[in-house]
Amino acid sequence: MRGRRAVASPELCWANKRHSRTGHLLAGRYKASLIKDDSYLLTASAYVHLNPVRLKEWRQRPLDEKRKRLLEYRWSSFPAYVGSPKYYGRPCVARRPVWDLIGTGTEPEAKECYLDLVVSWLVKDTGDDSVDETVPWKCPDEGS
Secondary structure: OOHHHHHHHHHHHHHHHHHOOOOOOOOOOOOOOOOOHHHHHHHHHHHHHHHHHHHHHHOOHHHHHHHHHHHOOOOOOHHHHHOOOOOOOOOOOOHEEEHHHHOOOOOOHHHHHHHHHHHHHHEEEEEEOOOOOOOOOOOOOEEE
């Protein structure tokens, strides 16, 4: 342990001095924002679900590739929100609060409206006016 501490300490001291920090490298609280109203909850949910395709290496990829990534990204709850059969049964995902904000009444309509909301943000992110956002996105069946 001493050897490791001796190697890490000078680097850590240098990094702390450079960035005006103290403590260990991962010290401090993560950023958290209080969600004060319904519209912000809907916005935050869509924002988080789009993170897998907002990475630098995904920015220039075609819309269909981004769509596929959103529906198949392992660490996202997005497939459960839009009714992908593969992920739908996850009990740890509380979809109802977000679906209720959409106000469509039925669960299938809420899934479709949430999908439309996220897709519209994705299309805006691409900045491509030629993209037809009226083309419906469907979740793949379990077998495909």
